[in-house]
Amino acid sequence: MEQRTALGLPGGQSIALSPQDVVDNATIQCKLLMDIVEKTKCFQVISGKKYLQVEAWETIGAFNSVHAVTETITPITKDGNTVGYDAKVNLVNSNGIVVGSAIMPCYFTENACKGKEGDAKDKASKSAAQTFATSKAYRMNYSYVAILAGFQPLPAEEVTDDMKEPVDKSQHWCKLHDTAFFKKGKMTSYAHPIEGTEPTEWCYEPSKKKKKQAEQDAEELFPEDPPNAKAASAAVAKPIPGQTEPESVIDLDWLQESLKAIRAKKLEAWTEANLLSYIKATYKVEAGTVLEAVVKMDKGAATHFVKRVHGTLQML
Numbered sequence: 001m002e003q004r005t006a007l008g009l010p011g012g013q014s015i016a017l018s019p020q021d022v023v024d025n026a027t028i029q030c031k032l033l034m035d036i037v038e039k040t041k042c043f044q045v046i047s048g049k050k051y052l053q054v055e056a057w058e059t060i061g062a063f064n065s066v067h068a069v070t071e072t073i074t075p076i077t078k079d080g081n082t083v084g085y086d087a088k089v090n091l092v093n094s095n096g097i098v099v100g101s102a103i104m105p106c107y108f109t110e111n112a113c114k115g116k117e118g119d120a121k122d123k124a125s126k127s128a129a130q131t132f133a134t135s136k137a138y139r140m141n142y143s144y145v146a147i148l149a150g151f152q153p154l155p156a157e158e159v160t161d162d163m164k165e166p167v168d169k170s171q172h173w174c175k176l177h178d179t180a181f182f183k184k185g186k187m188t189s190y191a192h193p194i195e196g197t198e199p200t201e202w203c204y205e206p207s208k209k210k211k212k213q214a215e216q217d218a219e220e221l222f223p224e225d226p227p228n229a230k231a232a233s234a235a236v237a238k239p240i241p242g243q244t245e246p247e248s249v250i251d252l253d254w255l256q257e258s259l260k261a262i263r264a265k266k267l268e269a270w271t272e273a274n275l276l277s278y279i280k281a282t283y284k285v286e287a288g289t290v291l292e293a294v295v296k297m298d299k300g301a302a303t304h305f306v307k308r309v310h311g312t313l314q315m316l
Helices: 019-040 054-063 118-148 208-221 229-235 252-263 272-283 290-296 299-315
Strands: 005-008 014-017 043-046 049-052 066-078 081-093 098-107 191-194 201-204
Touching: 019 054, 019 118, 054 066, 054 118, 066 098, 066 118, 081 118, 098 118, 252 290, 252 299, 272 290, 272 299
Parallel strands: none
Antiparallel strands: 005 014, 043 049, 066 081, 081 098, 191 201
């Protein structure tokens, strides 16, 4: 005898469905779900895979005349202190019958509570626990719909950091803002919006051609044996008595005045960006500004760099 599954309808009615009917019904749902989810963007892309957020799971519940109801929120204690909350959420059909449930915790150490204290942290934990439990309950009952629609069966809220693939920072990565450059649509180069700017400002990735040209220009302007190289040693700061190393082995006042004089000649290789590229390639030192970079140099690199600066000054 063919096995049949009961499908709940509004008003508490139900009809029996064959396995083929179940598949056909799920297929219709997944097509509608894909359209809604793509339009509303209620999903997260994690390691190249799409995970549905709670709003999308609630949409699947609506397709099946089911909604979520929180039953309990319980403190989680450790050594007498509250460290988070458990939430139990039930899935209730249109006839008031519980057809599924889930219990999920949210600890104060989780992202939802970070940066919050006191009542705000309690509120964030309780809210997040209910969200986690809601997604879990729907997933336990309707994950097959998500899979048919091309999404991962695990809710986005349940993805933890250790489940994410390491970010590839070797390509198109902005070290200054610690985020990825991207290019889509009509964008002509890789870039990313700078968070916190209003109106929104963008940071653009330098092209490989420009980087290479900058390094070549720098090499041309920085001779290996600049004139009067020995005189440049005076620009290297002397250690303070009783201190093994000064804050910087380069006299920063001298460096600032020297760079000002060189840049007055409009030399392309001596712009802040190009000089930083040269320092990174030559001395393996990275920083946001040239002054910050030279502070990080050891005495050998500092002496070598000072010779470059002094040599260029002699040629002006």
